[in-house]
Every structure is written in structure tokens, then in C-alpha cells.
Amino acid sequence: MLSRRGPLVVPGVYDALGARIAEKAGFGAIFQTGYGTAASLLGMPDYGFIGAAETVSNARRICGAASVPVLVDADTGYGNALSVWRLVGELEAAGASGMFLEDQRWPKRCGHMGGKEVVPYEEYAEKLGAAVDARSSRDFVIVARTDARATEGLDAAIERGIQNRKNGADAVFIEAPASAEEMRIIGRSIRAPLVANMIEGGRTPTASAATLDRMGFKLILYPLSMLYASSFAALRAMKELKKKGSTKALEGEMMEFDAFNDLVGLSRMAELEGRYGRDK
Structure with a gap:
């Protein structure tokens, strides 16, 4: 996935239907967003309410609906290094192709919100090491995210990113740089596949995939576009x-009955029903 030429643009999804939509639109990989998982399952913000069970069960549904690689937002790993070790196995069993692991102190929150804290690097390094050791396939991508930009400054965040690469991360993610110049500095400073997180209205300025590629970013997330x-x-x-008691005025802006049934695979189910149905 990370060996391809050029940047890989990856949309965020939060349910199986979103996975079908993203794949139908032509994306070659998708990202299970924790923010969207909290919103869709609980109707609550990304504020530490989602745990390992919700993340894994959602990954199972999303991976079951998708035929492209799925990267999963695993937050902080929901515990210590042993928790991360177990989580990796569960995500691989669910069909995931990789995970994002961050260094926030629990309860974590969206990286573009205020009030974040990060754990000492030694604690995070143990979790990252457990993730690297636990995966059964080298193709399972581990993205190491740090939120230290907001708490310790850009230099400290870059240093964590460099160490994460040395400690086995396949890709490095410095969350919420505050300007294009900061992103250019990150691109010059870390020799690793880098993640750019494009959140509409977030702390990091958005840019085109081509511009981000020139800055050195390989994996470009749009985690909340579908949700918003x-x-x-x-x-x-x-x-x-x-207001009107009808949706007549919106008919041209809504998916039609047959098109939606096609999206969710009705024709395939009808074919199977005809093959295995009792009434032949």
C-alpha cells in the first residue's frame, strides 16, 4: 500500500455502507475513523467514549463490506502494551490491513480539539513495539501518530516521529500542524512515509494531493468528509x-431506489436466492 508511486488519498468511513460508497467511487483504500465511529454508534463526540470492542466490531462490519484495504483508527490501543498486542490480532482477524496508534493520554480526543495530553515517550514506545511484534503479517501497516505538536511543540513532535520510525512504524503521523510551513518542515525532517490529515475546518490547512506529495506526504486522509x-x-x-411534509423538492439530490439497491448488492442477493431458494 505504501510502496505505490504518488500519494494515496484515503477517505474516512464509519460504517459498512460508507465502505461501499467509497469503494464505488473508486478509492483503493479506506480509513475507519474513530471520530465517525463515536458519532455514528453513540451520537457522541470523539472524546474517549469508544473502546476496543466497538472499534473491532465496527472494523469487522466495514472490512466485510469492502474489498479494498481498510486502515483502522485504534486510538491509543485502549490500555497498555498487552492491550495493543491483543488488539492487533483482533484487527487482523477482522480483516483490517493496518492501524493507527496514537500517544495521547486517555481519555483521548480528536486531534484537532483542545485539551490534549500525551504520555511519556517510553510508554508509547512500549505500545508501538507490541504492535510491531504482534502482527502476523508484515503487510499489516502500523501508522504511529503523535499529538505532541499541541502539547510540546513542533520540534518535540518531529523527534517523536523520528523515533517512531526507528521503532518499527511503517508510516509517521504528526497530528495537527498549524501551517503549511510546519508541514514543509515535517516533510524535510522525517525520512518515512508521512500522513497528512485533511479535516475540513480543522487546525491544519487543507491542500491538494499534488501539493502534499511535493511536501513529502504519502498517505493523505480525508477522515470526516463523508461524515460531514x-x-x-x-x-x-x-x-x-x-417543514413541507414531503421531500419532493429534493428528489434530484437523493439517491434513487434502484441505484441504492444496486449499491448494497441487491442483484447479487437475488441471484443467490434464485440459486438456493426452495421455490424453483
């Missing part, structure tokens, strides 16, 4: 329905 777009559209539709 679908929430915007759904809220608009519900307001229209509440």
Missing part, C-alpha cells in the same frame, strides 16, 4: 420533510 457531507444532506432532507 452525509450529515449535512440528511439534516437538510429532514428539515425539508418537517
Whole structure:
């Protein structure tokens, strides 16, 4: 996945339907977002409410619906190094192709929110080492994320990124740089596949994939685009329905019945029903 030429743009999904949508749009990999998982499962913010069980069960559903690689936001690993060791095995069994592991102090929160803290590096290094040791396949990608930019400054975050690469991370993720110049500094300072996190309205300025590639970023996440777009559209539709008692005015902006059934594989189910059904 990381050996391909050019940048890899990866959208975030939070359920099996989103995985189908992203794959139909032509993406070659998808990212299971913790922020979206918390929002979709609990209707709550990315504030440490999701645990290992929710993450793994959601990964199982998403991986089951997708035929492209799925990278999973595993937050802090939900415990100590042994917790991470077990989590890697569960994610591999669920069908995931990789995970993101961060160094925040629990309860963690979205990397573009305030009030974050990071654990001492030694504690994180133990978790990262456990993740590297636990994977059964070298193809399982481990992305090491640090949130130290917000708490200790850019230089400290870069130093953590460098150490993470030395300690076995396949890719390095410095969360929430505050400017394009900071991103250029990160690109010049760390020799590793780098992650850029493009959150609409977040702390990091967004840029095109080509621009980020020139800065040195290999894996470009858009983790919340689907969540924000679908929430915007759904809220608009519900307001229209509440106000007018009908969605007639939005028919051209909604997926049609047959198109949606095609998206979720109705024709395949009908074929199987015809093959195995009792009434032949």
C-alpha cells in the first residue's frame, strides 16, 4: 500500500455502507475513523467514549463490506502494551490491513480539539513495539501518530516521529500542524512515509494531493468528509420533510431506489436466492 508511486488519498468511513460508497467511487483504500465511529454508534463526540470492542466490531462490519484495504483508527490501543498486542490480532482477524496508534493520554480526543495530553515517550514506545511484534503479517501497516505538536511543540513532535520510525512504524503521523510551513518542515525532517490529515475546518490547512506529495506526504486522509457531507444532506432532507411534509423538492439530490439497491448488492442477493431458494 505504501510502496505505490504518488500519494494515496484515503477517505474516512464509519460504517459498512460508507465502505461501499467509497469503494464505488473508486478509492483503493479506506480509513475507519474513530471520530465517525463515536458519532455514528453513540451520537457522541470523539472524546474517549469508544473502546476496543466497538472499534473491532465496527472494523469487522466495514472490512466485510469492502474489498479494498481498510486502515483502522485504534486510538491509543485502549490500555497498555498487552492491550495493543491483543488488539492487533483482533484487527487482523477482522480483516483490517493496518492501524493507527496514537500517544495521547486517555481519555483521548480528536486531534484537532483542545485539551490534549500525551504520555511519556517510553510508554508509547512500549505500545508501538507490541504492535510491531504482534502482527502476523508484515503487510499489516502500523501508522504511529503523535499529538505532541499541541502539547510540546513542533520540534518535540518531529523527534517523536523520528523515533517512531526507528521503532518499527511503517508510516509517521504528526497530528495537527498549524501551517503549511510546519508541514514543509515535517516533510524535510522525517525520512518515512508521512500522513497528512485533511479535516475540513480543522487546525491544519487543507491542500491538494499534488501539493502534499511535493511536501513529502504519502498517505493523505480525508477522515470526516463523508461524515460531514452525509450529515449535512440528511439534516437538510429532514428539515425539508418537517417543514413541507414531503421531500419532493429534493428528489434530484437523493439517491434513487434502484441505484441504492444496486449499491448494497441487491442483484447479487437475488441471484443467490434464485440459486438456493426452495421455490424453483
